[in-house]
Amino acid sequence: MKKLLFVYIVLIGLFVLYVYQYQTSETTNNEWSEHELRGTIDETYVMVTFQTGIDYWKRPLKGFEDAAEALNISVAYRGATQYDVNEEITVLEQVIAKNPSGIAISTMDPEALNPVINKAVESGIPVVMFDADAPDSKAYAFLGTNNHYAGVTAAHKMAELLNESGEVGVVTHPNQLNHQERTQGFRETIETEYPDMTVVDVKDGRGDQMISKEVSEDLMRENPDMKGIFASEANGGVGVGKAVLDQQKKGDLHIISFDTDKGTLDMIDEGVISATLAQGTWEMGYWSLQFLFHLQHNLAGDLEGETDLPRYVDTGITVVTKDNVSEYYPVD
Amino acid sequence: MKKLLFVYIVLIGLFVLYVYQYQTSETTNNEWSEHELRGTIDETYVMVTFQTGIDYWKRPLKGFEDAAEALNISVAYRGATQYDVNEEITVLEQVIAKNPSGIAISTMDPEALNPVINKAVESGIPVVMFDADAPDSKAYAFLGTNNHYAGVTAAHKMAELLNESGEVGVVTHPNQLNHQERTQGFRETIETEYPDMTVVDVKDGRGDQMISKEVSEDLMRENPDMKGIFASEANGGVGVGKAVLDQQKKGDLHIISFDTDKGTLDMIDEGVISATLAQGTWEMGYWSLQFLFHLQHNLAGDLEGETDLPRYVDTGITVVTKDNVSEYYPVD
Structure with missing residues (x-):
């Protein structure tokens, strides 16, 4: 009987500890939820390109995916299968219709795409350009090679x-x-x-x-x-x-x-x-998604009514020779 | 006696639940620890400037502090009190001696500071320049106005x-x-x-x-x-x-x-x-710390042996007129 009472007390102690620990972890989560760089899986950010199948986009997309993993958000990849700006416009319209959390765009014809880019921004969707800019559009930033x-x-x-x-x-x-x-x-x-x-x-x-x-x-x-x-x-x-x-x-x-x-x-x-x-193609994708996330979560600056993001990121150049060429073959 | 046995069973159940939940939370933490953008409070990143007391540095420092809060890391502010590069060299030497997790530097005399900047990089400390570049140093990136x-x-x-x-x-x-x-x-x-x-x-x-x-x-x-x-x-x-x-x-x-x-x-x-x-001074501080954090945690790229960070970030320009001047007075 005494043995049973002892077990009883130990178990009550553990129960109290459990409740205490549960409450503490709740408090910690709440304290961080406002500022931490962690989204939710149902936020979807979309990368839109043209000639979607070519090797060139693999590394920007890898950067985009790596940032999504770091930020705990979801990404999708869309675009024109051909070198065809009308196809890209159609795809971008479809993407906008789904109201995603942000869009990173590269285009071969900014003049033709500007109206659709502006439509996305005006409907409240964060947009950045990468690889090739659309300088006269309302996109918030450009990330690409100097x-x-x-x-x-x-x-x-x-x-x-x-x-x-x-x-x-x-x-x-x-x-x-x-x-x-x-x-x-x-x-x-x-x-x-x-x-x-x-x-x-x-x-x-x-x-x-x-x-x-x-x-x-x-x-x-x-x-x-x-x-x-x-x-x-x-x-x-x-x-x-x-x-x-x-x-x-x-x-x-x-x-x-x-x-x-x-x-x-x-x-x-x-x-x-x-x-x-x-070119710093991985960087283009990675930092594009970081910027979109910061815009979506209002972390892009400290001024009200301003979109306080860097306007241009030079993603850099690396010289590839026989010495380091093996690192650049795509790993499928 | 039956009542006691019932309580006993309930408590054993709770104990099993506790152990289970504890293990689950461990697993979740491990799954995220490698990639998530969250450091530890004992990581200290330092901002180093000159004429440390002038108003100009308040907004970069605010950006640095905001990024520290988002990333759950610590920051410190050091520098030369005067417009004196020798004083800045001395301060930077002292900062390096404490082996911080990263250093963001602005200087009025890059030529004089280059050797100390290089010493920091060579000893494994991530370094970025902000506001004013030291283009011939080994710093990984520059964030400032075009x-x-x-x-x-x-x-x-x-x-x-x-x-x-x-x-x-x-x-x-x-x-x-x-x-x-x-x-x-x-x-x-x-x-x-x-x-x-x-x-x-x-x-x-x-x-x-x-x-x-x-x-x-x-x-x-x-x-x-x-x-x-x-x-x-x-x-x-x-x-x-x-x-x-x-x-x-x-x-x-x-x-x-x-x-x-x-x-x-x-x-x-x-x-x-x-x-x-x-100038985008808040952005200089915020993205400097993001870059240092990415370097410190090996998140800056996907190539081995490469420091795959953007080399230049144009932090942008905003036109201030009578209409928006009130937003620019420092809030102390």
Whole structure:
């Protein structure tokens, strides 16, 4: 009987402890709920792109998903399957109709998309642009590459490869602003910082492998002493690489390319392309979702009536060479 | 006896429930501990500045503190009390000796501070720069104003105030890079986008109220038709304001100034200064601490051996006028 009473007392003690602990944990939760960076699984944030199936979007989407895990929220991926702004507009309209907690958008045609972007913002949905901006839209922020600085980085890498001496050329896509900026950054840096180097010519490869191959063959014929070519986008880089292989100039002519699609990485691995510039695509996705979460939860600033977010995030550039190329193959 | 047995069974049930709940909560905690954005109170992150007592640092520090609350970590504020880089070096050395979880630094002399910044990074302490960069240091990121764009914003506001027509002048501090960038952005925008406006002169106010007052009096005498002055820093703006009051030109000449110290805000309230540009100082502090936390917890990217943080965050500019000036007075 005494034994039973003892067990009784121990169990009452544990019960009191249980109630106490339960209440304490409640208090702690309440204290943090207002400010902590933790949402709920039924908040859904959407990433919208175009050509949704291409490899390029895998890393921004991984960043978006990693941020969702850190913030305990849900994400979805939508977009135009083709390079078609009308399809992207239709998809974005459908996304807006579901009233998501936020939308991160990349588009090839900001002018056409601006009205739909503004419609989302006006209906109270947080929107940020990533990778390619829509500067005249009402989106709250843009997260992407500083293309001028990317060109500067390419110039310094080229100078390093050529011991700061020799003729170089450029194959680019001169109708697009981002490519103009890359070319200008490259050219200005070579001209102002490397007196023994010259940019002999800038050719239009039109973002196409075959055309880039042809114009780089012209470039090599017209400038037999040329020691390097900067290709401002990935198809151009592979095209130049094929020309260098055909002309048996591998090792004599250094190529610096852009982005990290499989064709480019393979040519780096084989020593045809010396270096490529990797954009901070994971960062674009990760910090886009952080910004959207901060807007949705009114954590973006301390001023009433203001959307106090940074307006531009330069997500950075990394130089990829044979030494670190293995890290850039997608892990499926 | 039966009653006692019943109580006994209920209590055993509660005990089992308690153990079960305890284990569940352990599991839940473990599941989240790796990714969630929540640190511990014994992690201390330090903000280091110079002239630590001036109003300017209150808003970055508030942003730093707000992020600390959201992330459940601790912060401290240190720095040179004077405009003295040697004092700042000494303070930074002392901070490094305590091995903090991260340091956000602003300095007036990056060249002198670079070795100490690098020492912190080399000893494994995450470091970001805010407000003023140390571009040749090993700091992981810079968060601050895009000064060129700030000048562009000032030009558009001036054009709006003057109905896109008339002569304007500039009072600046031409020895400092940030002021050169502001002046250039202002000048280029007026020259290329407003054909009926002219920048008649740029004067050196040396960051001093009295000198700025004198040079703006010269400016007004030499250009009697001048309709506006852009002052690229706060002392200059107040100096120009005093000149305008002395010359009884209030209302005839529009002043656009920079930053939001009390003297500037008072002159906006009185209608002497038409507008001032507020930097995103809260954002500098808030996102600096977010970045340091991500570095400390290895959340900054998905590549091994890379510090995958955005390298530059443009914390933005807001135009402050009589309409919203009340929001900018510090709340103590």
